Amino acid sequence: MSPEEAKKRIKALLAEIKQHNYNYYVLAMPTINDFGFDKLLEELIALEKQFPEFADPDSPTQKVGGFITKEFKTVQHKWPMLSLGNTYSEQELLDFDQRVKKAIGDNFEYVCELKFDGLSMSLTYEDGKLARAVTRGDGVQGDEVTPNVRTIHSIPKRLDEGNYPQHFEIRGEVFMHLKAFERLNEERIENGEIPYANPRNFASGTIKLQDSSEVAKRPLDSFMYFLYTDKLLFKTHWESLQAVKSWGFPVNSHSKLCTDITEVLAFINKWDKERYNLSYDIDGIVVKVNNYSQQQELGFTAKSPRWAIAYKFKAEQVETELLSVSYQVGRTGAVTPVANLKPVLLAGTTVKRATLHNANEILRLDLHEGDSVYVEKGGEIIPKIISVNPAKRKPDAEPIVYRTTCPACGTTLERKEGEAAFYCPNDEGCPPQIVGKMQHFIDRKAMNIDGLGDETIDTLYQKGFIKHISDLYTLYQHSDELKLLGRFGEKSINNMLDGIELSKKMPFEKVLFGLGIRYVGQTVAKKLVQHFKTIEKLKIASFDELITAEEIGERIANSILEYFNDENHKEEIEKLKNHGLQFVAEEKELNLQSEKLAGKSFIISGVFENYSRDELKDIIEQNNGKILSSISTKLSYIVGGNNMGPAKLEKAQKLNIPIISAGELLEMLNQ
Structure with missing residues (x-):
């Protein structure tokens, strides 16, 4: 056999064996017997031995998996992995369509894709080779699971030659086919092991296994659905899907390009x-605006894109018996009623409890003791009671009455005007609130303190080591006492103390969010830090000063005032300052080139031929101009490009705000 013939045969064998592996491991539908498969493998081994220059490093003749990871490295996403907004009705979808039309007009298309019930994954390719695989995590950063993802047969480890960029990122879903899941569960039952609840849980758990040789034994599959590149390669999402499919990525064939919302609904x-005829689970449909420039014009909220939405199919419902109602106290003092149910199987898991949200929900349901209730999973995740079956109610059943005192500390509950929830006001003496605040403070999204978890916080509180957030920073004084507890080894104590010390470097917005002020989430904390710069200015800010800050409304302003009116809170902040935590904004280094745009504010809208929006934003800020997020009378100019949203255009004209081109902006700087 000539070298050229050997090269072709090796390539053909690789493709054939890969397909057989896929049929066996993933689809659970083998199309060749073991003997025939072994013969193909033997032929490939012989050819690779004779012609080693043509051997593929990802060949099935090489050992699959075998890499044991002690822990997963946390990696920051270059492009955040945002979640999609959900809708559960056609009317909400029509409302979404109207919002899109108001922003970009009527000339646009949608792409509809199946919403897979699996695990989101981001893959980075360098020079056609899989360089990194990262889970969604919190959307900003996730766990690198590259060795495990390399074992998934449908994900290409190296692309054939093609017209793809040197560096790109592709997003998709890792999941399991139903037949493969059933086969695996049958094997587990035969071996006396506990079966898995559903394919989604299985896929998620498998990706987090520390031994990739074990992952390789478990049949996972994938579909890719979004491409990210530094420079825009395509005008539309649909074009990019066809391109990545031609590069060798698994793209679902059921996606559709729709001209209007009527086609989307169909x-x-x-x-x-x-959906019940598919070999895998889906829980809805994802709807995306097709054109990338229109996506850019629509933009994002803090959590999700405005150009996409997920329509969730109606959740499965089951009927079961209400056994009792208990109450949970959250870190903000909100007291949430919880229904304790007779265990029932729902959407692949056994449900024993369901949220009742608040006192209003109990009244709406007209809930009585021992009622027969209908339960579903909200968003197919959180169980909730939908309604009651009054036909099965006992004649002497007593109505459920919301309690008036805190279940944890006995304090009389309060309810603010206009709010549905009841609160326990004893935030300094109610154990669940104290523990909850500390657990929130150490959370990954807040101070991200390594070596500390929710259970550890609870233990440290129960043993009397910590009663306030500031007590975390004096734990080093008790290291010898901690060793005597038996629960903590020397290494874990050192890791915990190192993590606490390292947290002192976290930026002000993380500290502010970590304080747990009601209604001050991550985005609000950032806006407050950008506006007030220091905790001292924020502490003394009046109501009128607070609401001038971006995205700060009356409810948030009142909550901040209430927080800083409490002497205990001010004392706690002083302690944290003395421990070295950051309460001053990090000033972003700005290469200020001139003061030519000082006192002027801008919004950038549309698509530009010679500049990206980020480049224009940098030009404005480098010349001391300010970027605003919304159109108001405070705005000086809109820098408008092609496909500028009609809603912005209409509002700008109504307020007589000048619209200038990128060229006119540069002329202002040249004057």
């Missing part, structure tokens, strides 16, 4: 019925 109705 697609949804079709798959609401046909």
Whole structure:
């Protein structure tokens, strides 16, 4: 056999064996017997031995997996992995369509894709080779699981030659086919092991295994659905899907390009019925605006894109018995009623409890003791009671009455005007609130303190080592006492203390969010830090000063005032300052080139031929101009490009705000 013939045969064998592996491990539908498969493998081994220059490093003749990871490295996403907004009704979808039309006009298309019930994954490719695989995590950063993802047969480890960029990122879903899941569970039952609840849990758990040789034994599959590149390669999402498919990525064949919302609704109705014929689970349809420049114009909220939405299919419902109602106290003092149920199987898991949200919900349901209730999973995640079956109610059943005192500390509950929830006001003496605040403070999204978890916080509180957040920073004084508890080894104590010390370097917005002020989430904390710069200015800010800050409304302003009016809170902040935590904004280094735009504010809208939006933003800020997020009378100019949203255009004209081009902006700087 000539070298050229050997090269072709090796390539053909690789493709054939890969397909057989896929059929066996993933689809659980082998199309060749073991003997025939072994013969193909033997032929490949012989050819690779004779012609080693043509051997593929990802060949199935090489050992699959075997890499044991002690822990997963946390990696920051270059492009955040945002979640999608959910809708559960056609009317909400029509409302979404109207919002899109108001922003970009009527000339646009949608792409509809099946919403897979699996694990989101981001893959980075360098020079056509898989360089890194990262889970979604919190959307900003996730766990690197590259060795495990390399074992998934449908994900290419190295691309054939093609017209793809040197560096790109592709997003998709890792999941398991139903037949493979059933086969695996049957094996587990035969071996006396506990079966898995559903394919989604299985896929998620498998990706987090520390031995990739074990991952390789478990049949996972994938579909890719979004491409990210430094420079825009395509004008539309649909074009990019066809391109990545040609590069060798698994792209679902059921996606559809739709011209209007009517076609979208028809697609949804079709798959609401046909989803049960698929070999994998889906829980809805994802709807995306097709054109990338229009996506850019629509932009993002803090949590999700405004150009996409997920329509969730109606959740499965089951009927069961209400056994009792208990109450949970959250870190903000909100007291949430919880229904304790007779265990029932729902959407692949056994449900024993369901949220009742608040006192209003108990009244709406007209809930009585021992009621027969209908339960579903909200968003197919959180169980909730939908309604009661009054036909099965006992004649002497007493109505459920919301309690008036805190279940944890006995304090009389309060309810603020206009709010649905009851609160325990004893935030300094109510154990669940104290523990909850500390657990929130150490959370990954807040101070991200390594070596500390929720259970550890609870233990340290129960043993009397910590009663306030500031007590975390004096734990080093008790290291010898901690060793005597038996629960902590010397290494874990050192890791915990190192993590606490390292947290002192976390930026002001993380500290502010970590304080747990009601209604001050991550985004609000950032806006407050950008506006007030220091905790001292924020502490003394009046109501009028607070609401001038971006995204700060009356409810948030009142909550901040209430927080800083409490002497205990001010004392706690002083202690944290003395321990070295950051309460001053990090000033972003700005290469200020001139003061030519000082006192002027801008919004950038549309698509530009010679500049990206970020480049224009940098030009404005480098010349001391300010970027605003919304159109108001405070705005000086809109820098407008192609496909500027009609809603912005209409509002700008109404307020007589000048619209200038990128060229006119540069002329202002040249004057």
